[in-house]
Amino acid sequence: MNSTSKNSYIWDLPTRVCHWALALLFIFSWWSGREGGMFLQYHMLCGYCVLSLILFRFLWGFFGTSSSLFSNFLCGPAEVWRYSKTIFHRKSAPYFTHNPLGGWAVMTMLLVLLLQIVTGLFANDDLFNEGPLYPYVSSQLSDFFTGIHEVIAYFLIGLILLHILVIAFYQFWKKQYLVQAMITGYLNQVPQKSLIVSVTLRRALFFLVLSGLMVTLIVNL
């Protein structure tokens, strides 16, 4: 695969909005979670939004645009290994979506975020805040989930720092402008034969509303 200098549209608007919304929501969640007390009600609201976005991303991974489809970037171990060996090469093969390693990094972050939300739904703060599914578990189990929730928060910080470091590495060492791609949708280095990303905003909106409704159902069980 040869890279072209021409900018190619790889990230559709829904995927980009989903990404940056998750980033902002994570920052606010971290802060409000640490503050605790009265801020936890907003922390929980934040969590519902994150859960909606994750559900949306999973739907988008099956029914979304070509670059967002899981089947287009989740590779088997052999290909991941092959790519891993070239990761420090300045001219490693470009991809029109996540590279084999990056794809699994995305999946890891999504799954850990999902685990974080699920444990949060059952958590309590020992004062007067409880997750919406708290009534369904014993207080011991809720305490257990709360502990996990606090540990995963640090794990997520680690994952996100790694994510930012690797993006910076691609940005400055490989000159693959991934930051610009996530902002404008256009990436500077893509393979010659790229799939076409056709935006289907109406479909994205449908999935987003569907995700929101699912979350509303879950938190009002």
Place this chain on the structure above:
Amino acid sequence: MNNRTLWTLFLVVLMSVTQYVYSEPKPDDAVHYRQGILMALGWNVGPMGAMVKGKVPYDAERFRFLAKRLELLAPMVREGFIESSRSAESDTRPEAWENLEDFNQRFSELEKVSSDLAAITMNGDREAVVKQFIATVNVCKDCHDNYRVKR
């Protein structure tokens, strides 16, 4: 007084002394006691939090009633932290016993904020009540963050 009377008196005195010695609470009981008080505090804070968050309608009368409960319960917590319960199994971190001065300071703070809360509920200014309630639960939270075992 004859010998028998003296012996009886002696025994009575001895029994009351041993009674006194045995009445020193056991460490486990101290832990149960303070956990009970803390549970009672949480039991009363819960509905106040629900009112402050707007989950249930604000009821000044009920809020005042609960705030007075907190004021009564708050000074009782520290009584459960007797020296002999230092190594008893509980959710108290060893740091609490290592920083007793700070630990005690927090109980004084809890007593202060909760009695202030009870006082403020008397004049009925809801905004001031909410503000003081937040100050109160923050004292709870800060102490949990520092001295309660991680869950």
